Structures are given as C-alpha cells and as structure tokens.
Amino acid sequence: MLQVKLFDCEHEQDLEEEMNNFLxxxxxxxxxxxxxxxAMLxxxxxxxxxxxxxxxxxxR
Structure with a gap:
C-alpha cells in the first residue's frame, strides 16, 4: 500500500533532521x-x- 509522510518546518536544518530520522x-x-x-511569505x-x-x- 502506498503511503505518504509530510514534513513542514520553518528552518531547512529542522526539515533535514526530521526527514533523516524518518528515513x-x-x-x-x-x-x-x-x-x-x-515557500517564501x-x-x-x-x-x-x-x-x-x-x-x-x-x-510498507
């Protein structure tokens, strides 16, 4: 079954850390x-x- 995991962070280092932990x-x-x-707001x-x-x- 295809699944997705979404990540959203204000700092790119935080995104990198969260993704590496998951992966x-x-x-x-x-x-x-x-x-x-x-995205820039x-x-x-x-x-x-x-x-x-x-x-x-x-x-999985």
Missing part, C-alpha cells in the same frame, strides 16, 4: 519518491518567512 527507519527499496518545496515590516516542506512517498 532511517525505512528500507531504501520502500521509498518511491521524495518531493521538496520552499511576506509579513508585516517586510520580514520574510520561509516554509520548507517535503513529502515522502513509500510502501
């Missing part, structure tokens, strides 16, 4: 695909907020 529990042959995205005072996200598709 360490999977056999490489079960990973179907990984999608990665970065404007905020009051011209401060920029980043959103780093990823989706891992895998089979």
């Amino acid at each position: 360490s529990g999977l056999d490489r042959k079960h990973i179907v695909d990984i999608k990665y995205n970065i 404007g905020e009051a005072g011209d401060e920029q907020v980043y959103c780093f996200s990823a989706m891992v598709m895998y089979v």
Whole structure:
C-alpha cells in the first residue's frame, strides 16, 4: 500500500533532521519518491518567512 509522510518546518536544518530520522527507519527499496518545496511569505515590516516542506512517498 502506498503511503505518504509530510514534513513542514520553518528552518531547512529542522526539515533535514526530521526527514533523516524518518528515513532511517525505512528500507531504501520502500521509498518511491521524495518531493521538496520552499515557500517564501511576506509579513508585516517586510520580514520574510520561509516554509520548507517535503513529502515522502513509500510502501510498507
């Protein structure tokens, strides 16, 4: 059965750590695909907020 795991972090290092923890529990042959995205949002005072996200598709 195909499953997905979603990750969403404000810092890319946090995303990397969360994904590595999750992927360490999977056999490489079960990973179907990984999608990665970065979004930048404007905020009051011209401060920029980043959103780093990823989706891992895998089979169990």
